[in-house]
Amino acid sequence: MKKFLLLIREDITNDGNTTDESFHAGIQAMTKWVEELAESGNYLGGEPLQSEGRYVSKDFILSDGPFIESKEAISGYVFIQAENINQAVSIAQSCPEVTAGNILVEVRPIIEMEDE
Amino acid sequence: MNETDQEVQKQVNRLYKSHYGKMVSSLLYFSQSIDIESAEDIVQDAFTSALSYWQSDGIPANAAGWIFRVCRNKALNKIKQGEKVRGFFEDEDFSSIESRATESPIDDYQLKLLFACAHPDFSPKVQVVITLKYVANLKVEAIARILGMSIDGVDKLLLRARQKIREEKILFTEPDLLFMKYRIPIVHKIIYLIFNEGYKSSWGKEIIREELCEDALLMNKALLESGLGNKDTAALHAMMLFNAARFKARFGKDGELLDLEEQDRALWNRELILYGSKFLAQSQGGTISSYHYEASIAYVHCMAKSFHLTDWESISRLYKQLLENNPNPFVEMNYAIALYYAGHIQKALDILQQLQQKPFLNHYYLLNAALGKINLHEGNFEKAKAFFLKTLMQTDSQVEKDYVQKLINRMDS
Numbered sequence: 001m002k003k004f005l006l007l008i009r010e011d012i013t014n015d016g017n018t019t020d021e022s023f024h025a026g027i028q029a030m031t032k033w034v035e036e037l038a039e040s041g042n043y044l045g046g047e048p049l050q051s052e053g054r055y056v057s058k059d060f061i062l063s064d065g066p067f068i069e070s071k072e073a074i075s076g077y078v079f080i081q082a083e084n085i086n087q088a089v090s091i092a093q094s095c096p097e098v099t100a101g102n103i104l105v106e107v108r109p110i111i112e113m114e115d116e
Numbered sequence: 117m118n119e120t121d122q123e124v125q126k127q128v129n130r131l132y133k134s135h136y137g138k139m140v141s142s143l144l145y146f147s148q149s150i151d152i153e154s155a156e157d158i159v160q161d162a163f164t165s166a167l168s169y170w171q172s173d174g175i176p177a178n179a180a181g182w183i184f185r186v187c188r189n190k191a192l193n194k195i196k197q198g199e200k201v202r203g204f205f206e207d208e209d210f211s212s213i214e215s216r217a218t219e220s221p222i223d224d225y226q227l228k229l230l231f232a233c234a235h236p237d238f239s240p241k242v243q244v245v246i247t248l249k250y251v252a253n254l255k256v257e258a259i260a261r262i263l264g265m266s267i268d269g270v271d272k273l274l275l276r277a278r279q280k281i282r283e284e285k286i287l288f289t290e291p292d293l294l295f296m297k298y299r300i301p302i303v304h305k306i307i308y309l310i311f312n313e314g315y316k317s318s319w320g321k322e323i324i325r326e327e328l329c330e331d332a333l334l335m336n337k338a339l340l341e342s343g344l345g346n347k348d349t350a351a352l353h354a355m356m357l358f359n360a361a362r363f364k365a366r367f368g369k370d371g372e373l374l375d376l377e378e379q380d381r382a383l384w385n386r387e388l389i390l391y392g393s394k395f396l397a398q399s400q401g402g403t404i405s406s407y408h409y410e411a412s413i414a415y416v417h418c419m420a421k422s423f424h425l426t427d428w429e430s431i432s433r434l435y436k437q438l439l440e441n442n443p444n445p446f447v448e449m450n451y452a453i454a455l456y457y458a459g460h461i462q463k464a465l466d467i468l469q470q471l472q473q474k475p476f477l478n479h480y481y482l483l484n485a486a487l488g489k490i491n492l493h494e495g496n497f498e499k500a501k502a503f504f505l506k507t508l509m510q511t512d513s514q515v516e517k518d519y520v521q522k523l524i525n526r527m528d529s
Contacts, residue, residue, distance in 0.1 A: 027479050028510065032264075034476045038446045040240035040309060041406070047475050083302070086237035094241050099269075 001081040003044070003110040004088040006095075009072040010103040012051040029096035037080065042091060046078035072104060085109055124170045127179060132163055135180055136253035139187055141225045146188075147195045152278045154194060162186040226251050227338055234302035235280055243306050244313070245270060246277045252310070252331040262313055262328065296344055303339065304352055304407065307332045311356050315363075318513035321371040329360055350399035351407035357392030358414035361385040373519040377423040389418045409438035428458035445477055453486055456493075465490070481510035485520060497527050 037043035051073065055065030067073040078095075082088040085107065092098060092105040136159060143155040150158075162183045176182045233247040245263065248254045256274070260267045314328030336353050339345040365383035368374050396411050413434045420426035435451035449471055456464035468487055471477045488503030507520050 024509075028512075031476050031479045031510075035446055035480070036241065038444045039312060040305060041442060041444070042240065043444065082239075083236035087239055090237065090239035090242055094239050 001083065002085075002088075003079070003081050003112065004085070005108045005110060006046075006078040006080060006088070006092050007074050007106040007108060008076040008078070008097075008103050009106060010075045011071045012067070012073045012075055013069060013071075026097065026100075026102075033094070033096055034078075037078075037091065042080045042082055044079040044081055046076065048076035049074060051075065075103070120174075121171050124167060124175060127175055128163060128167050128170070131166075131180055131183065133253050135183070136163075137229055137250040138225045139184065140250060141229045142184075143187060143191055145225070146191060149195050150191060151282050155191075158187055158190045158194070161190060224342075227342055227344075230303055230306070230335060230339075231296055231299050232281055234299045234306060236299075236302060237280060238277065240305060240309060242273055242277055243302065244309050245273055246281070247306050247310065247335075248331075249274060251335060252328075258324065262324065300339075300344065300346065301348070304348055307336050307339075307356075308352060308407070310335075311359075315359055317366065317373055318511070318516055321367045326363065329356070329363070332356060333360065347399045347402035348405045348407050350395045351405060351411045354392045354395035354399060355407055355411035355414055357388050357395065358411065358418050361388035361392065361418060367515075371515070372522070373515045375519070376417070381420075381422065384418065392418075404437075406438055406442050409434050413438075426457070428454050432458050432460070445471055445474055446480075446482075449477075449480075449483055449486060453490075456490055461494075479510060481507045481516070484510065488520075488523070492523065492527065501527060 034043055034046065051067075052063075053065060053067075055062040055067070080088065080091060082091060088107050088109070092107050095103070095105060097103045098105055139159045139162070140152065140155045143150050143158060144152060165186055166179075166183050170176070170179075230247060230251050233243055233250060235243070238246070241263075245259055248259050248262070249256070254262075256267055256270050259265070260270045263270075265273075311329055311332035314325045314330075314332065316325075333353070333356055336345075336349060336356065339349050340353060362379070362384050364385070365379040365381065366374055392411075393415065396415055399408060399411065413431055416427050416431050416434070432451060432454035435447065435454055439447055439451060448467060452464045452467040452471070455467070468483070468490070471483055472487070477483050484503045484507040488500045488507060491497075491500035491503060501524060504520050504524050508517055511517060511520075
């Protein structure tokens with residue numbers, strides 16, 4: 001099994017536009033998805049991210065960063081293990097928020113250091 | 117529908133369940149130029165023909181052979197002239213196929229299909245869906261209902277999967293032993309997930325759930341008998357048997373959900389438990405997989421004379437070991453519950469509180485149900501009620517809602 005980070009990207013300017021009901025239904029669908037991933041042994045962890053943060057470089061610190069207005073800001077992550085990248089992609093495709101067209105998922109393999 | 121028509125319909129349904137995937141895979145083996153989509157069309161057509169012909173002419177003596185023959189003729193029309201074909205179509209002896217099928221519902225074709233479904237490029241969910249379709253021979257509507265998906269969703273998923281199955285050489289060539297060995301862990305996982313789908317309490321008392329568990333057991337048995345299985349296969353078999361043994365006791369006579377404490381242990385199937393122990397013994401001596409731990413946990417439950425006489429200490433130790441190699445917050449919850457009943461109340465509460473902080477888990481109905489029950493036990497009725505009310509919002513399953521409502525009512529009265 002290899003490890004992958006699923007970076008969840010979405011239009012965070014949309015935040016707060018969803019009704020309580022659809023928000024609740026979304027959470028329930030995601031919980032079920034994560035439960036299934038845990039049952040099949042693929043789930044390692046995951047957390048949502050706040051939409052505000054700091055953007056840091058050598059010369060400046062921006063309090064909101066370039067991501068606050070972004071259509072594709074990272075809004076959370078799910079850490080999984082999978083047989084290969086194709087399976088990781090297949091897993092990402094099964095995420096209910098992806099199916100609903102609400103988010104994009106970037107699938108990034110973790111570089112694993114080989115034992116010397 | 118008159119009696120004959122009903123009889124024909126029943127026979128066709130039975131054959132569909134036992135032969136559908138087998139016929140599809142036979143057609144794929146028969147000719148390279150038949151892809152899985154046209155193979156499925158051919159088999160569907162053949163079953164439709166059977167239904168209408170048999171209603172007027174009666175059911176032939178060799179019913180499966182009849183359908184096989186129709187498939188062959190339709191297939192021959194599809195393929196190029198002079199193309200080399202192979203497989204059972206070369207000899208006309210269908211009776212052998214049929215008699216073999218009655219001995220074991222899962223034959224070599226289906227076993228091969230099972231390994232094809234275990235393609236590492238598919239997510240476990242896709243693997244489960246295609247296995248239900250091609251190995252367990254379930255119709256799309258049934259799969260959608262079982263997995264809580266839309267029919268359209270299942271269709272789309274199958275469409276994508278067919279492409280890969282077509283590329284799968286395993287259906288067209290003799291299976292390579294090394295290759296099969298490599299896929300065995302995935303096959304185990306598929307069988308495990310199918311069994312769990314059938315076993316989940318949220319289903320209620322429906323026949324189809326029990327059939328799913330049976331399908332999983334049959335596949336695993338075929339794996340064991342093929343000689344491809346290993347110690348993990350035996351452990352998985354033991355685990356499924358121990359849980360299947362308790363199947364009937366999980367629901368009351370009105371179909372209501374009964375928790376472990378309320379179950380009538382006299383309804384547990386002693387024979388299945390004994391049979392399971394045989395496999396648990398067989399599974400020893402190699403490396404220890406998660407199936408070994410899960411089987412052992414189920415075994416300890418099966419051996420307990422009553423809920424209170426359960427060896428919770430051993431169960432919590434087994435959960436701890438299981439978690440060491442397979443970190444999983446959902447299993448951690450079960451670990452905490454076992455700790456609670458073993459008398460390690462503070463440690464149990466600490467873990468549950470920690471789990472509550474985790475994303476996804478704070479919206480998980482079973483966690484809130486567990487917290488509710490523990491608070492009920494501890495006499496914190498107000499807290500218990502708050503957790504139960506939260507649970508009611510978080511599950512769509514009516515049997516589970518009824519169960520939680522029952523606990524709330526008990527507190528109120």
